[in-house]
Amino acid sequence: MATSSSNQITIILFCLLSTIIFNSSSLVMCNSMMVHCDEKDESTLLKFKHEVTDPSGVLSSWSSDEVKDCCQWRGVHCDNITHRVTELHLPCDTIQSDEILDQDNEKWHCLTGEFDMSSLFDLEFLSYLDLSNNDFKTIKYDFNSIHNNKTCNDSSNIHYLDLAYNYHLFSDYNNMLHQISHLSSLKFLDLSGIDLYKETDWLQSLTSLSSLSELHLDDCSLKDINPSLQYANLTSLKVLSLVSNDFSSILPSWLFNLSHISYIDISKTSMHGQLPQTLPKFHQSIESLYLNDNDLDGPIPDWLGQLDQLQVLALSHNSFCGPISTILENLPPLLIELRLHSNFFTGTVSDKNFHLLSKLKILGLGSESLIFDFDPKWNPPFQLHVLALEYPGLKFPSWIYTQTSLKVLYIGNSRTSFQPLGKFWKFTAQLEVLNLINNSISADMSNVLLDSKHVMMLSNNLSGSVPRVSPKVTHLDLSYNNLSDISPFLCQKMKEKGNLETLFISDNALSGEIPNCWMNWRSLFQVNLRSNNLRGEIPHSIGSLSRLIFLDLEENNLSGEIPLSLKGCKNLRYLSLGKNAFSGVIPIWISKRIKIFQLGSNQFSGNISNEICRFYSLKILDLSDNRLSGRIPICMHNMTSMISPYASMDVFMVPSYSKYSRRSIAIFKSVPQSINGINSHDIGTLTLLESLDLSNNLFSGQIPQSMSGMSFLEVLNLSCNNFEGKIPLGTQLEGFTNLSYAGNPKLCGPPLTKLCPQDEKLPNEKQKREEDDDDDSSEVLIGVNIALAKLFDHHQEAPQVNYFD
Ligand SMILES: *[C@@H]1O[C@H](CO)[C@@H](O)[C@H](O)[C@H]1NC(C)=O
Ligand SMILES: *[C@@H]1O[C@H](CO)[C@@H](O)[C@H](O)[C@H]1NC(C)=O
Ligand SMILES: *[C@@H]1O[C@H](CO)[C@@H](O)[C@H](O)[C@H]1NC(C)=O
Ligand SMILES: *[C@@H]1O[C@H](CO)[C@@H](O)[C@H](O)[C@H]1NC(C)=O
Ligand SMILES: *[C@@H]1O[C@H](CO)[C@@H](O)[C@H](O)[C@H]1NC(C)=O
Ligand SMILES: *[C@@H]1O[C@H](CO)[C@@H](O)[C@H](O)[C@H]1NC(C)=O
Ligand SMILES: *[C@@H]1O[C@H](CO)[C@@H](O)[C@H](O)[C@H]1NC(C)=O
Ligand SMILES: *[C@@H]1O[C@H](CO)[C@@H](O)[C@H](O)[C@H]1NC(C)=O
Ligand SMILES: *[C@@H]1O[C@H](CO)[C@@H](O)[C@H](O)[C@H]1NC(C)=O
Ligand SMILES: *[C@@H]1O[C@H](CO)[C@@H](O)[C@H](O)[C@H]1NC(C)=O
Ligand SMILES: *[C@@H]1O[C@H](CO)[C@@H](O)[C@H](O)[C@H]1NC(C)=O
Ligand SMILES: *[C@@H]1O[C@H](CO)[C@@H](O)[C@H](O)[C@H]1NC(C)=O
Secondary structure: OHHHHHHHHHEEEEHHHHHHHHHHHHHHHHHHHHHOHHHHHHHHHHHHHHHHHOOOOOOOOOOOOOOHHHHOOEEEEEEEOOOOOEEEOOOOOOOOOOOHHOOOOOOOOOOOOEEHHHHHOOOOOEEEEOOOEEEEEEOOOOOOOOOOOOOOHHHHHHEEEEEOOOOOEOOOOOOHHHHHOOOOOOOOOEOOOOOOOOOOOHHHHHHOOOOOOOOEEEOOOOOOOOOOOOOOOOOOOOEEEOOOOOEEOOOOOOHHOEEEOOOEEOOOOOOEOOOOOOHHHHOOOEEEEEOOOOOOEEEOOOHHHHHOOOEEEOOOEEEEEEEEEEHHHOOOOOEEEEEEEOEEEEEEEEEEHHHOOOOOOEEEOOOOEEEOOOOOOOOOOOOOOOOEOOOOOOOOHHHHHHHOOEEEEEEEEEOOOOHHHHHHHHHHHHOOEEEEEEOOOOOOOOOOOOOOEEEEEEOOOEEEEOOEOOOOOEEOOOOOOOEEEEEHOOOOOOOOOOOOOOOEOOOOOOOOEEEOOHHHHHOOOEOOOOOOOEEEEHHHHHHOOOOEEEEEEEOOEEEEEEOOOHHOOOOOOOOEOOOOEEEOOOOOOOOOOEEEEOOOOEEEEEEEOOOHHHHOOOEEEOOOOOOEOOOOOOHHHHHHHHOOOOOOOOOOOOOOOHHHHHOOOOOHOHHHHHOOOOOOOOOOOOOOEEEOOOOOEEEEEEEHHHHOOOOOOOEEOOOOEEEEEEOOOOOOHHHOOHHHHHOOEEEEEEOOOOOOOOOOOOHHHHHHHHHHHHHHHHHHHHHHHHHHHHHHHHHHOOOOOOOOO
């Protein structure tokens, strides 16, 4: 650094002199000389640019033809005296947009490919590196390689390293953290979302980072938390976040033996056992303690009252028990956030418990046997932003109406009467999020207008027509109620353009026809009207939903042909029309992006055309229980071997806010990135048909030999058809039991007991071949299993937003 600054001083002196001696125009020249960045830094940056894949030109300004001074390049920060590169800010922004929809992959525009971290450390003065939320696949990082011999020393400047949410990042080395532990000056490290399941020794590796102050390893598939370790030498650690890892462990001793830590988040980590009885070492420093969403039990120890700095205490969704008074009488007065709901606390909560808590902004209360005893005239000392109440008793806590800053309201499992309902609905207009689950509200919604951005009212025995919504509403989930009429909602006249993206009204009593009013709702991404009594045809205005990704109309009594207009839903990925009375031919003209195509238990007829083989994303095809005939297209094996040009796409916009859950609450602490909580782990690189159900139709002919290539199928059901001949040999297909082929009297060969006439020799050889094949495919199969599990995890379970998970 010394040499550089003296160079700089020389230049400045030269410039001063030349300005004095010559005319002012030389100043311009000097300026451009001065600001030009270091040549070595420039070439290191260019090397990085050359290495990575940059599909959207994020680094287009990185070119001395475009911008002379590399300090002016996008994301590059230099020291303003030495002009050496000190910081790289290149996080990828994945805010949802139409463009993303067209591209199928929310990260299509991010940096990807591989890069060599050690070569970035050729930037001798680099102290800050943020490559978060990109889509890098490989990181090369080798302190031992000859080429990078020197980096061991140079990289010691790195203070801040953020590689989070590069979901596919794979280190050349198994022990990525061991490599990172050489960055001895590291203060901030975020590797969230990167799969570190091989890192059994992660804690040990990190203890060598004596300056480490902030560590984020959320959702890293970490397994081992070393519960028996008494002491972890993380003396500088202030922030520790390990959210969403599956430790399945008791609370580790070392955690409570950290001395200066102020923030701990181990929510959603499958922790069990009890809190220690002895006063934790961090009692004077801890400000935020998130232990929520675990399996912790036992009482809350008395030391709670000695956590003088505590501002956040989140214990919700555990099995803690004991009298709530031991907590409420012990609460530190600085509390801003207190989440106690969904536990087994007993006793009474009353207004008297809160008179000191004027700073409270987030409050969650309630257990099954907890009694709420609030004075109806109570005026709380706090103004909340977020309130969660579970089992709040019969009396509606009327102090809620004093909370004029409230933005998020969750009330669950109550038998409370919300009367007078008019007042309640009017109050909810101030909310961003209204989440009412399993309350017996039993209201007629016909004349209600909802006016919160996110409305979730599942299982409240609501009846009448689907309530109308204001343009503010983007997410409406009214599943599991008793609503009967969708027409007034769907055809409502709105002054402004509606912004609804999600409409879930499954498991209700909707009857009559779906009116032809979809053109009013062009912003919809997802529509789920499953399990109702809708009849008639799908109205052709459905085709105006060009952003639609998810459409589920299963289990109704809909009929007629699928309207051709559905072609307009160019982004459709999930179509579930099973258990209706649809007829006509299979809508093979549907979006080629379709991934889940379920038409089972209808009256479709005709055959499967070869066109099906062009569905390059298909994972589940269910045509069972129809009147289909003809043969299985020979080309179908293509669907199992084709590498999709859109390999890594998986964008159902099913909002699963889990990963960002606290961030979404943090909206109210003005953290802007929160709403972008779309979960889109990719499913894998191969697009493979995983489930094929053609059972109970009139298909005939032989099962094509080519299907023996479909070694990725998880589910195959060809039963109850008229297939004939021999089941193809030597493959996965034989791995299915006879149940996959039953009810085809003319079919023969294993796994059926009926032998084919030609099938009499050398069973041993065949068996051997079979075993070999199994070996070949086992690895892929595991991958597919995981993919399937993820698929169902994310998209098939009732997709819903829960702000208190
Ligand atoms: C360098 O720039 C930063 C940000 O513009 C400024 O805060 C700082 O004071 C500058 N330092 C010097 C020595 O000029
Ligand atoms: C690597 O660095 C060490 C000392 O830091 C030196 O002794 C050794 O020669 C270097 N190796 C190479 C291949 O440059
Ligand atoms: C390594 O870095 C230290 C300080 O960070 C410095 O004193 C030392 O000279 C450096 N060694 C080499 C070989 O660059
Ligand atoms: C903890 O780490 C510091 C710095 O890395 C070291 O000096 C100290 O000896 C370590 N203490 C223990 C008990 O390992
Ligand atoms: C905390 O760590 C110290 C070593 O620094 C150890 O002696 C002590 O037993 C530990 N306490 C607990 C409760 O594990
Ligand atoms: C619904 O709430 C009631 C109490 O009002 C409770 O007994 C029941 O277990 C809740 N149901 C579910 C599924 O949580
Ligand atoms: C549901 O609401 C209806 C009125 O629409 C009422 O008659 C019925 O008792 C309610 N059921 C429950 C379980 O609250
Ligand atoms: C659903 O609402 C209808 C009236 O629309 C009522 O007759 C019926 O009892 C309700 N069903 C339930 C389960 O509450
Ligand atoms: C379905 O609709 C048909 C008429 O389109 C009707 O005959 C039948 O009863 C309905 N089935 C159910 C279960 O409502
Ligand atoms: C489907 O039916 C058409 C016309 O009936 C026929 O030409 C075609 O070969 C059939 N395709 C298959 C795959 O059975
Ligand atoms: C699909 O299969 C057919 C034959 O069944 C073959 O001609 C064609 O090249 C295959 N296409 C791809 C993309 O593999
Ligand atoms: C195949 O489908 C038939 C009828 O649709 C069903 O009864 C059977 O259980 C299914 N078999 C398998 C293996 O899924």
